[in-house]
Amino acid sequence: MITRRTMLKAGIGAALPALAAPRAWSGPPPNIVLILADDLGYGDIGTFGSPNIRTPRIDALAAEGLKLTCMYAEPFCGPARAAMMTGCYPIRVAEPGNTKSRHTVLHDREITLAEVLRPAGYTSAMIGKWGLGGHSNNRWRAELLPPSQGFDVHFGTPASNDWPEDIVLLREGRMIEKAPDQAALPRRYADETIEFIRSSADKPFFVYFCPNMPHVALDASAEFRGGSPRGLYGDTIEELDFHVGRIVDEVARLGLANNTYVVFTSDNGPWIVKREDGGSAGPFRSGKASAWEGGFRVPCVIWAPGRIAPGRTSPEIMGLQDFFPTFAALANAAIPSDRVIDGLDSSGFINGDSERSPRNDFAYFLWTHLQAVRQGRWKLHLPRPRDPDWVAPLTPSDHVDPEDAAAIESPMLFDLRSDFGERYDLSREHPDIVANLLGFAESVRADMGDYDRLGRNVRLFDPLDKRPDAPMRVPY
Amino acid sequence: MITRRTMLKAGIGAALPALAAPRAWSGPPPNIVLILADDLGYGDIGTFGSPNIRTPRIDALAAEGLKLTCMYAEPFCGPARAAMMTGCYPIRVAEPGNTKSRHTVLHDREITLAEVLRPAGYTSAMIGKWGLGGHSNNRWRAELLPPSQGFDVHFGTPASNDWPEDIVLLREGRMIEKAPDQAALPRRYADETIEFIRSSADKPFFVYFCPNMPHVALDASAEFRGGSPRGLYGDTIEELDFHVGRIVDEVARLGLANNTYVVFTSDNGPWIVKREDGGSAGPFRSGKASAWEGGFRVPCVIWAPGRIAPGRTSPEIMGLQDFFPTFAALANAAIPSDRVIDGLDSSGFINGDSERSPRNDFAYFLWTHLQAVRQGRWKLHLPRPRDPDWVAPLTPSDHVDPEDAAAIESPMLFDLRSDFGERYDLSREHPDIVANLLGFAESVRADMGDYDRLGRNVRLFDPLDKRPDAPMRVPY
Known part of the structure; x- marks a missing residue:
């Protein structure tokens, strides 16, 4: 690495x-x-x-x-x-x-x-x-x-x-x-x-x-x-x-x-x-x-x-x-x-x-917020609050379907092989898979960061303050 | 006719x-x-x-x-x-x-x-x-x-x-x-x-x-x-x-x-x-x-x-x-x-x-229950109670997705041209179309009947009581 x-x-x-x-x-x-x-x-x-x-x-x-x-x-x-x-x-x-x-x-x-x-x-x-x-x-x-x-x-x-x-x-x-x-x-x-x-x-x-x-x-x-x-x-x-x-x-x-x-x-x-x-x-x-x-x-x-x-x-x-x-x-x-x-x-x-x-895997970032991870057939949605501040600029811009602004209280696990519509949370049935995917999510965060932390391997070429100290913004 | x-x-x-x-x-x-x-x-x-x-x-x-x-x-x-x-x-x-x-x-x-x-x-x-x-x-x-x-x-x-x-x-x-x-x-x-x-x-x-x-x-x-x-x-x-x-x-x-x-x-x-x-x-x-x-x-x-x-x-x-x-x-x-x-x-x-x-039109019967009608791009879901008795045998047989057992309080109108997923009820925006489709539903009922009435043009070949006096049943 x-x-x-x-x-x-x-x-x-x-x-x-x-x-x-x-x-x-x-x-x-x-x-x-x-x-x-x-x-x-x-x-x-x-x-x-x-x-x-x-x-x-x-x-x-x-x-x-x-x-x-x-x-x-x-x-x-x-x-x-x-x-x-x-x-x-x-x-x-x-x-x-x-x-x-x-x-x-x-x-x-x-x-x-x-x-x-x-x-x-x-x-x-x-x-x-x-x-x-x-x-x-x-x-x-x-x-x-x-x-x-x-x-x-x-x-x-x-x-x-x-x-x-x-x-x-x-x-x-x-x-x-x-x-x-x-x-x-x-x-x-x-x-x-x-x-x-x-x-x-x-x-x-x-x-x-x-x-x-x-x-x-x-x-x-x-x-x-x-x-x-x-x-x-x-x-x-x-x-x-x-x-x-x-x-x-x-x-x-x-x-x-x-x-x-x-x-x-x-x-x-x-x-x-x-x-x-x-x-x-x-x-x-x-x-x-x-x-x-x-x-x-x-x-x-x-x-x-x-x-x-x-x-x-x-x-x-x-x-x-x-x-x-x-x-x-x-x-x-x-x-x-x-x-x-x-x-x-x-x-x-x-x-x-x-x-x-x-x-075989994928990390789902909404902007800089890691919201879900996938390995093989399994996808885990990570817990998140309703309308988190760090993606809040989305709401007034009329981007988000109301049902998707809802909070996720605990990790939700979906089998994308059969349930690609993400309807049936299987987290209770498969706590071991949830644990594995939470570990994978943590490794992604360590590597690339998240809305609240800096990843080890993100590229920051300029000799300035590093995100997340710098606010997220829309530059011209 | x-x-x-x-x-x-x-x-x-x-x-x-x-x-x-x-x-x-x-x-x-x-x-x-x-x-x-x-x-x-x-x-x-x-x-x-x-x-x-x-x-x-x-x-x-x-x-x-x-x-x-x-x-x-x-x-x-x-x-x-x-x-x-x-x-x-x-x-x-x-x-x-x-x-x-x-x-x-x-x-x-x-x-x-x-x-x-x-x-x-x-x-x-x-x-x-x-x-x-x-x-x-x-x-x-x-x-x-x-x-x-x-x-x-x-x-x-x-x-x-x-x-x-x-x-x-x-x-x-x-x-x-x-x-x-x-x-x-x-x-x-x-x-x-x-x-x-x-x-x-x-x-x-x-x-x-x-x-x-x-x-x-x-x-x-x-x-x-x-x-x-x-x-x-x-x-x-x-x-x-x-x-x-x-x-x-x-x-x-x-x-x-x-x-x-x-x-x-x-x-x-x-x-x-x-x-x-x-x-x-x-x-x-x-x-x-x-x-x-x-x-x-x-x-x-x-x-x-x-x-x-x-x-x-x-x-x-x-x-x-x-x-x-x-x-x-x-x-x-x-x-x-x-x-x-x-x-x-x-x-x-x-x-x-x-x-x-x-x-150009279609009538959606769930068994003998008229639940929706379509004309052209417009589909109207008709009001119905939650788990109506006349389709009740469905529930214990594990057929129905819970969200679909919900009551419909007033007619719901969908534009199937763009909203084929039936997400956005337009009944308030188009009361005239709702009225037309309610009229069409009534003509369908008069012609074919509904769970609670006999249609004019249903076929009943036997010299016996006519539905709906006879109960809905599962014959062998």
Whole structure:
């Protein structure tokens, strides 16, 4: 285990990070198209059980590839994007000033997936919502935008649709439009993605495509508006599905299908308190902003003809942080060896060499609050008060379903194999398993911290006070 | 509207029922393979969102055919089978002695789908659980078994797995085995089905295949036991999926794929109080034995290459009773004109001539109790006491989830387009829609009755007291 001292020393002292030797993977480096939808729930995709949103193109990717039914995102956009880009649990990721914000902001010494792939010969594009330079459309840290984080091409919004009147569009880190037509963005994003793929077809490329939809405020183009039986929410997803199809068609047209991974997933569970404008967690309990499965579990399909056999479905556990070492391995790229990386190389699992994912456990942080842990089939919810102060900013922002704000008096144990809806507390029947999971929770806290304590292996690059002495805040 | 007087007169007076002229449908009469699983929930099939049950063959039928996300069954096995066989709401169906039993028993003057298809040249087989001659494995009415109800071939159990030690196996209406090995039945059923299809390949055939699984008591063959990440419950469904695949393969091998409809659906929502041995309603609330969507909504796929275009998904409403006139129309068979048939001919909808199903409304009866009605996107739950006496036999039998036994004080209105999980009561916002739906409920009661009144158009063939003077009971 890397100590905090070692990590700080390496992080501060080294201009270029030490890199671990890559696993040798046969064949040419594959292209990567990583699509991260915003607030799209597990139950909002046809093949994941939506009763009234039609996603034939994403369904086809699942049928022709790998469908993962236990992909763990994070319960909010910012932390999810941090996990995807850094390969770490968000609480571990350094932020400027040694604070932790709601929507994780990257420290410039954090190393993104694009930065890892660049030395392996990749050209990278970030298209769409970034969200890691400040959770705002009018204040953000320019040095934390994609052009400073390893991306060669950048086109999109700095943050989400939360404040639609303030939305701006950036290109290569610079503002090019104010208040762009939201209904036109899906097509513009897809066009930019297709153009990037065309212009990069002769070398390995990585596209990180983050649609702003179906995060509210919703909008869809005239072609799709009113077309879905699910209303405008469904329209936005059916339009997204269409553009996913266009991108896949272009990959195929260019003859790259046998050397490209296309991933479709989401950043967090559905924002169910938005009712008609929010999605469905399918069979899972609750949604965004909760530590129930509905908050963390998102649909995921991985398509790579010739590399991934068609028609496989797996309930094995993966987390967004696992894409970082997985794609590094597939690209023969080295990952940082000077810091803890939480992600596990799942390339052998994805490609079918193994039926088992390397991940057997997961820690459910709501912001910086450890609320639940999982090992194998067992998930333990940790005791917590009603509306704890340290997640209190959530309540007035209308994020949380009332039933999920309730206190948990004593640990609750669920068997996720059969009871994935988290209905039947089995803590009385299995005190030994409760004890084991409480021990695991304590080891997670020691490693990464909790809302009230500093973890041994969190990254704090700046010579300032350390959290939790610094208050949790929303930095620009 | 046919009056009760007309209906009774016709029903009692006519040895052969009057038949309505069939719609002329082009092409040769198609074969029909109608598969009705037992207690399998909406969320227990891969393409309907199961996280851990793998059903590649059923998923493929959906991808190559039509996936229906709003198929309404009934909340119990018996009523569902009555709806499928008679094309009517179960409360309308006549039973011996003018009573209504929990699990509807057919009156011998009821006309089944097999009886409708026979004059059109069809040979019919009933394989599996019948359940319409008495809900028991050791007492049933021989005259109501499949050989007396239009089926040329019969192999299976009279009732469900509720009393596993009593299960018997019948062939052509006669007992051939006591306590057959449950683990072997799925393969035996499939073998019989395949054999029937082979021997009937030169003429139109109808197979009504009703697996006993995944109704408890569960069992699976050695080949599948322990194979599913979902445990034994999942094993039984993965085994069923395998045998569905074998049947489809045989249809294709015989060159019949372009002239056969294969339907896969279920009789009611999942028996969720069975926990690990029960299934998932996916995104819907509650399960079997309730009037919430989870009790009624079941997965449904219809596969008919050359007749149904691949890859279509529809949230339009259908009910099990609609298969009766639909298949009659496709077979150029006449349906009875001497009685009310609730089913609506959906052949044009299924085949893609229309995007809209002819069904726009639905009545949710829990046994004989009208608990909810739907029109278009709106569903109204009707007020009811906690644990009403007239459904009380349910409670001790451990059918009902406690949350669903709660009283409903005033009508609750849900928008099923967006809120298919029935979370947000909109009755205050839309008093006009509540009033309309209360009016619709009253018209349903006048037509079909309710637990406390006799409907104008229910069928009572026997010269005896009429329900509700006769007590609800469980006949043998």
